[in-house]
Amino acid sequence: MGMDIEKLLAGVKDGSISTEDAMLMLRKAPFEDIGYAKPDSHRAIRQGVAEIIYGAGKTSEQICGIMDKMRENGQETILITRLDEGKARVISEKFELKYNPEGRIGVNGPYPEPDGIGRILIATGGTSDIPVAEEAAVTARALGNEVKCVYDVGVAGLHRLLSHVDDIMNASVIIAIAGMEGALASVIGGLADCPVIAVPTSVGYGASYDGISALLSMMNSCASGVSVVNIDNGFGAGYMASMINHMNRMGNR
Amino acid sequence: MGMDIEKLLAGVKDGSISTEDAMLMLRKAPFEDIGYAKPDSHRAIRQGVAEIIYGAGKTSEQICGIMDKMRENGQETILITRLDEGKARVISEKFELKYNPEGRIGVNGPYPEPDGIGRILIATGGTSDIPVAEEAAVTARALGNEVKCVYDVGVAGLHRLLSHVDDIMNASVIIAIAGMEGALASVIGGLADCPVIAVPTSVGYGASYDGISALLSMMNSCASGVSVVNIDNGFGAGYMASMINHMNRMGNR
Amino acid sequence: MGMDIEKLLAGVKDGSISTEDAMLMLRKAPFEDIGYAKPDSHRAIRQGVAEIIYGAGKTSEQICGIMDKMRENGQETILITRLDEGKARVISEKFELKYNPEGRIGVNGPYPEPDGIGRILIATGGTSDIPVAEEAAVTARALGNEVKCVYDVGVAGLHRLLSHVDDIMNASVIIAIAGMEGALASVIGGLADCPVIAVPTSVGYGASYDGISALLSMMNSCASGVSVVNIDNGFGAGYMASMINHMNRMGNR
Amino acid sequence: MGMDIEKLLAGVKDGSISTEDAMLMLRKAPFEDIGYAKPDSHRAIRQGVAEIIYGAGKTSEQICGIMDKMRENGQETILITRLDEGKARVISEKFELKYNPEGRIGVNGPYPEPDGIGRILIATGGTSDIPVAEEAAVTARALGNEVKCVYDVGVAGLHRLLSHVDDIMNASVIIAIAGMEGALASVIGGLADCPVIAVPTSVGYGASYDGISALLSMMNSCASGVSVVNIDNGFGAGYMASMINHMNRMGNR
Amino acid sequence: MGMDIEKLLAGVKDGSISTEDAMLMLRKAPFEDIGYAKPDSHRAIRQGVAEIIYGAGKTSEQICGIMDKMRENGQETILITRLDEGKARVISEKFELKYNPEGRIGVNGPYPEPDGIGRILIATGGTSDIPVAEEAAVTARALGNEVKCVYDVGVAGLHRLLSHVDDIMNASVIIAIAGMEGALASVIGGLADCPVIAVPTSVGYGASYDGISALLSMMNSCASGVSVVNIDNGFGAGYMASMINHMNRMGNR
Amino acid sequence: MGMDIEKLLAGVKDGSISTEDAMLMLRKAPFEDIGYAKPDSHRAIRQGVAEIIYGAGKTSEQICGIMDKMRENGQETILITRLDEGKARVISEKFELKYNPEGRIGVNGPYPEPDGIGRILIATGGTSDIPVAEEAAVTARALGNEVKCVYDVGVAGLHRLLSHVDDIMNASVIIAIAGMEGALASVIGGLADCPVIAVPTSVGYGASYDGISALLSMMNSCASGVSVVNIDNGFGAGYMASMINHMNRMGNR
Amino acid sequence: MGMDIEKLLAGVKDGSISTEDAMLMLRKAPFEDIGYAKPDSHRAIRQGVAEIIYGAGKTSEQICGIMDKMRENGQETILITRLDEGKARVISEKFELKYNPEGRIGVNGPYPEPDGIGRILIATGGTSDIPVAEEAAVTARALGNEVKCVYDVGVAGLHRLLSHVDDIMNASVIIAIAGMEGALASVIGGLADCPVIAVPTSVGYGASYDGISALLSMMNSCASGVSVVNIDNGFGAGYMASMINHMNRMGNR
């Protein structure tokens, strides 16, 4: 915003912009050019990585239109979330598209070179949690992160999780994804020395109540360094993890 | 019931009881003498162990009265649950009483010799769960079981739990007690090869909602061989564990 | 784990394994060979009984693959839970399969000889609870138990339940399955002198809320010796009951 | 209302009331004299029985004032509900008062002669439910009913309930009061052939959630002929039961 | 039960039944012949009215089988609840059947002559509540009651309800059926001087939550003489109302 | 009501109506002609604007029938809510119909000239809330209001909302529609100096629970001058806003 | 905001403010002088009426300090909400204070002359709802409204409410306050032709759950023209009602 207002005020000073026009511009669009807010409410972390389109509730035509404009603006990588298979097929007739059907997420353009602090580890309690994990993984990769996934390491078979202790110790951020009793976040939180993002999933039956059981478990985790995103919100977890993994960009604060 | 009815029918046959009287007796009290149901709904497991008095909602005088009658009947060990400190003091003026203030439970008479299949292990996630564990432990001991307690072995510090792997492998029944996210039951359930009784506790704050978070977690445990009793119900867990640990008494079924 | 570490240490001692290699092996796989944890988180109770495959979320090809490997390893009886009719048909083209469509559960190989302490009684409140009961029954049989089922003995028609008092008195473990008000567990718990596993079901309408009413009822049972598994979790109840019914295998603890 | 309007219209016709006045009177008080609605929203069942004062939120002075007016109007029996002990003491300095401290309910004047169809049976699951039962019992007696109470006949000790089968079979209406799992209503509903009013109570701990568990149980009762009033609402149950027990007064409908 | 036991004892006395056999018979079937409990847990009110079959979860073949047996036993009127249209069609090929598609309920045989105390009034808040009302109406008629229905008299248009004040004042029992805010029960409860059975319905949208809003409203009704049955339970309300309307049969208690 | 009663009383006075008939008419229909209550519980605000038909649960034939009668009575504008596309097609064969498929609402006849105090602003948090907004907009227009809609101005992109500050400052009533966290109502409530009607929507996933999250948020809004209608209730919001925007008609109170 | 920016830009133009300073001022305080937002988030409706202080969580000293400053600024009437009796006593030693202990609300200075469109009617279902009503009444009066209160007109005694039909018909805005089943809002909404603000209260017992039952009822009201504020939020209702009653001030929009 700084530069723009500076220019505006300079214009007022040198007479090229009238006081009335300046006032109007300031009232009408005080935040319009700030640049850190995006059409889909996704905040861009930094230059050079993917732009994001939230696919749900948009037609494939609308999505293609947005993609056209983005590419015109020079955007190299575009991430489309909540994209069902039918729309993906239509879009891929016009654009190159790497589509992940489990995570219902697509990428146009190359994955950027990973430039984060370290590796993001994504762990799931069971195999049914994999779609959420895939959404998180593609998101994180498209935002410039190295990602490793370990699936089906739920706490009821502790040996499976413990065989990945090295991965846990070497991660810079961990995304722990689990349904049912959601204990995975607490156990990983106790083992790791990096931030853990917990994602409850709606996997389960009986008294799991579409994820509320896992959500409450994760909120009540007795481990420190664990925070939680919404049920099944793989994108949100990947985005948050990427933000943390790129804290190296914040050196000047 | 068998013997009584047999006598009754014999009496009818030899004329010492009239048909009308017999019919009346049968209608009035068909289950009265069965013997396997008790005044406090606690089912006696077998001869020789503790009778149980549910202390809440009874005056210390009433409790003493029941104890008098029990001792007259030759009962050696009496267990009194939900007994607050004030009543315990009054009772101990008249009866020998081992009172456990944390578990709010008292025992009159000697603990019976352990005669179960093996050892019951009682594990808690945190120190705040100890009152529930003490109630379970005293209950199980009074019912003739060897008991070992390991406290504060919650899953967020896995090394604490894993240092007790031998105890877990050697138990015949395990009682897993935890509040907050209640993950302890799943982890122990995955490590042990014996039945696990899970007890959610009302310990926690924020979104733990007086135990409902732990309760849902435990109901949704992804480990097999785990079942759940009511929130904070240490007595119920101790009773159930003792029943399982005395399955050796059921050989003739 | 014992033997392996012993061998490893011996190898270090005699120089056949270097210190560095030994250290790496210890870190990488501390729990890998323990043997008491299984791929599907089901804990094997003892040798000679069924291995278990959790069918939901696996293709019939994957299930066949696992079965092949199990049979190669000499497994005689294999239990497949949450198996829908379509997959069952595909599997039965390759393997002998006793499929129970109500319980959505299949068994390959012979049922093992019952070798438990006594008989497991499975009782349901209504006819709609039968699918859950069937899942429990097949599970218990495949794990080496004698099972008897009595259906539609809900408490609103007490005479139906009371006509089975002998079965209740003679069981070694009872599984009480009910939806709606879930009172069956309390009533049976009051009559029986053996452990009772309660299973709430999602049967009912109106304010039954997919089993939560029955779940809360059973958690609050005023009878002792009752514990609860998840809503509709017939497998879990059968597994727990079998564990208790085989406590005779735990003599050496 | 009939008579009043008739008089009014007659007055209009004979000119003693102006059209304008009549219109005003009709608008202002269309329902004022109907007589079947009472200051405390309690509907009087018929002449000769108790008037009712809802004591909560009224000072003892206010209650005395209302009682004065009622007695002036010739009311012989007055029932005061939700009356705490302190207020009861003050009132009894001025009025004769039979106060029931458990049920927190008081009666001034004689109990009317029972003139209902039969006897109302009040049954509770446990001893802690007795206060609710006492409120129901005093209410029913003050409204002209014969009442019998059987306490602590919860379903976990079925023999206790079954020893009262005669009472159940002979009642004209039954009030079933229970907390915890609330199964009493279903079991009695299955045994009796008269209407059953179920009252959930807030008795219990853990997951009983102040009566919601019992409320849901009773709503889901699989027995017919059972309906439910609010948690701990002994008065409401007594009132409803009395209404049913006096259906003999409705012959002319 | 009386006669049977009397015969049994007489048989023991005269030697025609051995003591052992008598004991066995008593244990096996103590309640089998009582007669007041029915296969579908519906309690028969008195002779001469409809038997009831709960249709859900039964095939049309099973229903026909039960009907055959009932008719053989001389039953003239049979009521089948929760009967979907397809099964009704099959059944009506074999039996005369008056089928009510809205209430999903069918009647075989003539409606009995109304012999209750008075008329049952069934009122609904809106038109969407009519299916529940129809189920109640058919049930009550088949059980021998005169029934009047007034629909769409919800409290937001009070004039509609008030135009039926005469019906309200003249009813012997009222069934008040409403979804959404469920206020109808309170308003009718305040106007009527007879028992009111309230039925919450799952009608509504937004925060009505499948009837829980109406259910809570009705439980909290500030009117006396109102009790509640389960959400959408028209049958239960009709059954309860009929029981109350036939209290004239209970004169001898 | 005034005029009718006046006529009635005059008739009584001049003998043209008998006293008995008058009484009967007064009892039977005291509120029938009042005019401010409508068949669909929608209260007409004033003459000259739309009549409303609630379309759900009515056949297109029934709707046409009601429309016929309304037009006969001289009604110019008719609003039909909750009208699905199929019925709309049938109706438009017979009547001119402006149908809004998103809001599932139709208008027959011309929109009345706006005659309210000012402009109603309708704002949504996201694009998925638009159907609810359209229902509100069509309702408000048909009731004689000028309406402006701004969509997708959720609080996570504050600049989008702030670019509409002028619209907010110039509105006479604002309808704030949002799902998920429902924060829009609070933020607008803090910016505006006119009444705000908040509408939670069922838009969202995970822990949004069909609108309950947004509903609770809006109820707890820390801004004054905000009140809430039911989840997804666009009609109710449009109706309430119109009522407030026509307070100029209430000058004589 | 207009004027200030105009001045600023003029200053930039004539050189009296440097471009840098102007930019800083614009960034730092873009909204600081807007004037329509207040320290306690209460939005002033217009000049001449009460300023509002939210008393909870402020010491009496802090409140006096704020009052001092307000009076210095020429404020004549000050409203203090959520003010307990102790603080009120301290404040009244320094300031004239009309304190309403039931509504826990105080007023310093004269009530302004009523200048709204008409009269605000405040109605409660029971006497226990009066504190909430008093808070609403004092708020509305201090904001310049004529107020009439009618208490204890709950729907279970409809005659009480109907005797106030004139008040309902003559009000410009109605506040309907009720706990328990909350039906008052629907019934009044059906009778009135002005906006109705509904306030659920936490009054009730049993399944009223601190107002949630009344809240859900009111959200689901089948009457149009009803919106809801938070449980027990008398201030919010009075504020909203005043806003609506002063729509005459909005003529220029």
Next chain:
Amino acid sequence: MGMDIEKLLAGVKDGSISTEDAMLMLRKAPFEDIGYAKPDSHRAIRQGVAEIIYGAGKTSEQICGIMDKMRENGQETILITRLDEGKARVISEKFELKYNPEGRIGVNGPYPEPDGIGRILIATGGTSDIPVAEEAAVTARALGNEVKCVYDVGVAGLHRLLSHVDDIMNASVIIAIAGMEGALASVIGGLADCPVIAVPTSVGYGASYDGISALLSMMNSCASGVSVVNIDNGFGAGYMASMINHMNRMGNR
């Protein structure tokens, strides 16, 4: 763990440790010396910062004992959470203690030099949220972070929040703390380009339900880059924020 095992293996190799002893040591304490897990389940981020004692449920004597041991081990800064005022007074007699009564948190020893990436901003919606904020602030400072707090910037007075846009833009991590509708997290999440940790608080009344309203709001935040910790969990937020702010320590991953 590395070094210890290396030493152990070396000991085995050179014979100073027997194979048997080594095996025992490995089984008994496989995780005991790892160092990244702490007695209070708090994970140490790195050397040189505070150790943490969880004060709740510990006596002041126990806390002093732990502090003694920590100081012996050379710990310079000790943080004690959930520490009530009474215990703080006792501890401060023995140790220097900076006690924050609002946050109920104490610090012994100097605050470490801030060495994180940037500044942590802590923002609250209202003044009642300050205790949670203080707990977060002291935690973050004791863990080596620069902290800035801005209080009472709730979204209903947007100008208050917008006057802190610079602080928001310059923070490296933000902790957003709010009760009631919890919208603060979404609004800040939309403005900031750094990770946001949201903390719901139990502040509010009516339908805020002890924080559940705020919790659901925050879980459903439509802004990316927001994750949530438990209700009122200021410590957890401060800990997580510090972890993220020290990602500069993770360069070697």
